[in-house]
Amino acid sequence: MAHIMLTLLIGMVLGVISVASNPSPYFAALGLVLVAGVGCVVLMGHGGSFLSLVLFLIYLGGMLVVFAYCAALAAEPYPEAWGEWSVLGSVLGYLLLVVGAGSWFWGGWYEGMWVPVDELIEFSVVAADSGGVALMYSLGGGLLVVSAWVLLLTLLVVLELTRGLARGALRAV
């Protein structure tokens, strides 16, 4: 299990590097798909299967699809993939950074341990992932209201920023 988790986490870091190395948005979205997918599997390995499902549906199936369509509006004839020298330079740089950070933290800087969510299930009243969502609707009502307000605010902010079609620097294509 530890080997699977290690492989998944390495895959996640490689995916993050593939996004951060600044390729064309198509390929960056592909990298994001990899990161989110692997992240969901990591989350499942820790027992948060419900949260993993919600993340897959909403993030990958909703937001990333919308982003892919928006990126398609700004398509270019010769997109920069990870084979291009400019992107490859960034990839190598970030790989070096990861190796450096890994060697800095080698030997354990933390005193804690991996504790999967469902391991304490005999000592818990609610499962940590779906129970948390249920709590948001009962005791955590205030946080639910604040979160809903933030989402509404984000909508209003985006609408205000893109209002006016052709005027200003944010133009409708």
Place this chain on the structure above:
Amino acid sequence: MNPFILSILLLSLGLGTTLTFASSHWLLAWMGLEISTLAIIPLMSQHHHPRAVEATTKYFITQAAAAALILFASTTNAWITGQWDINFDLHFFPASMLTMALALKMGLAPVHFWLPEVLQGLDLTTGLILSTWQKLAPFILMCQIMPVNSSLITFLGVTSTLVGGWGGLNQTQLRKILAYSSIAHLGWMILVMQFNQQLALLALIIYIPMTFSTFMIFKTNSSTTVNTLAASWAKTPALTAITPMILLSLGGLPPLSGFMPKWMILQELTKQDIPLTASIAALSALLSLYFYLRVSYAMTLTISPNNLNATTPWRLQTTASTLPLAISATISAMLLPLAPATLALLSL
């Protein structure tokens, strides 16, 4: 802007900072910071010209990166210590990450590079909100995580005062001058925050009226460069006479109120047995003082020539409210004799 949208944005700006002030959980504090970032974005780009949109984009990217780092640090702290409560001490590693993230949020050196460019792209009112209100929430979080990693905090503080002084020396644009002034003042606040949070709060409470007055004065004169200030002697002679007091108060010159926080901070630093840091901070204030003096020279101490139309304007009564500027200018210039009362009120 549509008045409903404007009210929603301003209220959300208030909500965000209030949420951060009132929270004892790191997640809620982070949410408050994100709400205030989101709410100010349309305010910054409301004039829709490329300079403002560029400033908005830069602001959004830096603040989002800082907020992500705050979330990461608090999650790491929860992983290590099992605590989400702000009142509990942080583990040293997430504490350093949090400090750097909050420094990026506030605009402390060496992560200050976004502040002059962002402030330059905004109009004076939005710049005022950015310089005063947006500093409150990260400041209060910084106060609550003290004491952490003394060398990092001292490094941030001293670098900020030096960068704020040296960076402002070559500026002719008033908004950039005020940006470097903000960096220097925040440096002073950070320097004393590890020893005495009340003095840091005092520095912030004195800094806000001073910056408010400066922005309001520049707005009244509709000037964004030092050269255009040269016409204010004919338009508003009273304001022209008061402005050097405000600017030199920003520079920390006695007997103006700006001297109060610097005096108390230097005293505290000496009591803590770091006189070298105190001397470096005091000498860096000299650098800032030079460019404040230059602005007051251009505005007040020189009666600049102009054509007949500009030297004899009609001085009609303004429809804008003058009370806020009057109050803040009085506070900025004349609060020093009330120093004992102010300090007593702040010992919460």
